[in-house]
Amino acid sequence: MKKVLCVAEKPSIAKAVAGHLSGGVIRNTRNTGNKYIKNYDFNYRFPPPWGECSVTMTSVVGHTVSWDFADEFRRWKDCQPSALFDAATKQFVSPENKEVAANISSEARNAQILYIWTDCDREGEYIGTEVMDLAMKSNPRVEVKRAKFSNIERAHILHAAQHPGVLDERQAAAVRARIELDLRIGAAFTRWQTMLLQTVRGLDEQVVSYGSCQFPTLGFVVDRYKRVKNFVPEPFWSIRVIHKRDDINVGFSWDRGSLFDRMAVMVMYEKCLAAKVAKVVSVVKKPTSKWKPLPLTTVELQKQGSRFLGLSSQLVMNIAEKLYTQGFISYPRTETDQFDRGMDLRALVGKQTQSHAWGQFAQGLMEGGFSQPKNGTHNDKAHPPIHPVAYVAPDKLNADEKRVYEFVVRRFLACCSKDARGETTTIKLQYGEEGFHTTGLVVLERNYLEVYVYDKWTSSQELPVFTPGEIFNPTEATMTEGKTCPPGFLTEPELIALMDANGIGTDATMAEHIAKIIERKYVFARPMGRSGGEFSPSNLGIALVEGYDNIGFDMSLSKPFLRKEMEEKMKKICEGVMTRLDVVNSSIEQYREMFMKASQHSDVLKACAQRYLTPP
Template identity: 30%
Template structure:
């Protein structure tokens, strides 16, 4: 019997349907789906569930109180099953099997997953023959080609994956246990520390500190509003741009304020070549998906679904150069019918299909491209949005450059130099195929030198410099890649962990006070943990394991030596670390000042375990406010104008974050509601006010609106539709239509 092992059940089902001469028979073995067919021999295809075993410490190390955190550094590592039914099914198959083909995803994790399954099989039947197949898309051609040319298993690649598991377990468990015990943050509120997670969090905290330390510098800009004889209007700005001296700006205004006309002194026209984008690798895909509303983790989850269903190629790749093995014309022909027909037909007119190339070229997987045609009806809204992004990017890499006509105009207003720049797209090129985030035309009226233009007004605008921007998820992943933090397969998971541990909130990412407390303490007393150098070195060493240049044992031993050095730093400063953490974490509970006595208001728990906001001056002051029973509370840096209390954000697993806002405003609103419930510790949102009840407002759209401060229908009604449209890229018409619906819903 021939056993084929795929990474997941959905992949097993597709592979079986491709390889089988006729429809494969579905059976159950130990509660696991298997797919049977006869070809040259009886064949069974079975899917795993990713990793079916995990690395862990022996059970005697489980007690945080009895076992010192440092003992975990050099502790024995054991492998334990996580999916007993799958392990049982593998053992059952092994007894009758002769040959095993590992058909898991081809990367470090996939190789390890395959070897984990192989080890279980061989423990039951050591005589099993085994081989490996590699593919980049679950399509008939790719799968048939892979199975006709099997290769050897890359045990070095699997060792590299296993070393990561061991190193991350030892670093994460020992440091998390140490800091949590020292700070007194145990149970569900433990302080998570990680080899990649902590340097990434340090980047976010350090950027926030830059923003806080930033001192805005005032400057002034002077703009002239002009029009020609046809009343075509445009704006010109003073050639100095930012003027740092107010008196100088005022002198310019005094000179031109009574001027009725401006003279065109010089016009320069030219063309700007806008080159097409490079193919998608994982980082490029996440960055592009982030710009149209996807979180990094959601983008990868959907990309994985599209891949396992055969619609796109493998989404975890560093490659930005298409291999010569892809028949581009054949791939474009896939889209010669359906919604992308006009785009595919246009490209197929080309005599030569020469794609763009990025700087990274690897041999494991090609860049991400559409592997097969999908109908819109076959996918949900998010899947289609991601699929369309991949298709359009693929098209764009074969398209011509876009061409812009630019015009630079120099003007004179009473001997003061002004300028205006215009641009219009004269050949859309690749932007016709890939319209995302396209710049708009900046049109100027037809002008010629010595034209006299009328001055409507001249204005002096007060401005100030802005602090450096926070990191969005796409930008952060790019930075992690540059610094060697994590891999293409793990970076989005690291960001998800920062959210789930309530170290960050919002988008772009904003660190919480807990994040400040942890990073400031580590940077002061154990800075190695927060720097990318150490984790980048370990990443390089793990790559060398995959290349066969280093052994897994040597790299793990080296990582343990690094960690022992860090523990020396920690233990030498233990009292200071404890004090620093506890002081910082206490600040994370402060919501503002008590309106009755001006002491701090803190998030507290009653003897029965319920949460509330209470005064630090209790029992002399009894001021308090109720809080919701469930969800993790995040104290944001936004404050209420009326009560000067910090706004609260509530995170619940599997749900969209809820902005509670000012707890006192929320309580006042709650008291006004005619609610029959007497449970004043839970504040509920009126279902009729839920913005997702509006047709067309799904989770992704609601998240976009949430990011601009619109959490419910009331917020939507009060909002400036034009500003909302501008900030969210949602059409103005849609915003106004939704406001009409909200108005009817609320008034009824």
């Protein structure tokens, strides 16, 4: 009987997969050197030519192998920071992971097949290669296979076991390139700017860390902050018409909106008054719809979780990861907003009929209300959109977990429902030489809105009857004055949208980058209840962004362009267009050039830090 070693990315997944493959009949559960990791022994019949096998299921705890510089470059004073762009590096098993690595090596020694069960994303492919390398050191002849799965529902796991694939070396190479670049670029700039700014009061003992994703993220916050602080309000004027009919005050808006020329508006307003009567130009009724949402992606989960649930994007992702490992939702790291036509979505809807909160709506979908979800424009070819895979009773979850799970379920049910339908009535007036309009909405069928409580679409006040061609004396006509308002500070959903649009980080890392600039005290986050949080930069954050901007780079380090270009190169590795070495070498040369220019103008960065951090 062949021996198969199965390795998952985390202990909870290993336990779940072992339970499904064994049918609940675990022959033996063994402790390992790591207190979180168990080895589960059982038998399982794989597809030919393997057949009935003796299986050991175990796991790692994320990355087992660490990267760092060779010993002669690790101490800050042993070399110039610029040397780190070319310095020798090493890969090693960190002390806290030695027992994890030893367990893999020991269990692989007598195995004929290594079956990788790491998460099916780019990072998971790389962790899979770490596991493979550790196993092959003790058993070079082991055959390596890869499980493809997006949730840990039993049927899905059994399908993955019966249809093994191979590790995607290109995706792993992209992660390897990113790790090396982040190490070299981050260390070089961190050491240089920290040592430069040590003489600035308040920074004498602080590490001023640099990250090629964190700095553009900080740049977005500083840019918005400056727009708010530098905003100068401007007055504007408009004309408003009100007509009372059938005890309803109907407000008509000026077609021009508003103008910044008071005298021009005054002339137009006086012409309206001189005309005395208004004429109904048209009354148009037409059907309208509010479209149901697209299937849920990681970026959308982070944005909407922050906006509607009042939770940070990082907390939303941590909870989603936990719900996934418990088998409640699908894999929460996906760019895909299209459901495959082969998925049995009705079966997933049917599981939610048990809920007291949305079960009746789900039942309605089962009884004829189901509508195929709309397709978005993204498909990462790896995972479906985020969706529930099991019904969970509310008492099984804590308060925050309930909110995230409920959002995922309601979003999924809304996707499987129909668009909301209504009717709009638009009335257009001619008053003097000016045009005015008003619009009323009547919601006829709420459909998806019944379950997706996060969207609002309500009937406006009822409009009385107006007839095309009729003439009347407006009840009231006024010239109004207002002032332009500054934008608000950047909110977390807005920041995530900017990062996504500019290619800063991946859908899986955006929340981490935001958390990092808060942890480094480059920005402060102020909670805003259910609308998420908003960010303002610290004096240090402003000084760093302004300093690098003032140096006059073609592409400032606080702007997204360089990092976006690097992320595009990572995709080219995955597509086989570029090699890992091509990407590492080209990106290093770009950042080395930036480093040399920053070094030549170090006085600019230091002057900014002194201006913002030294008290008067």
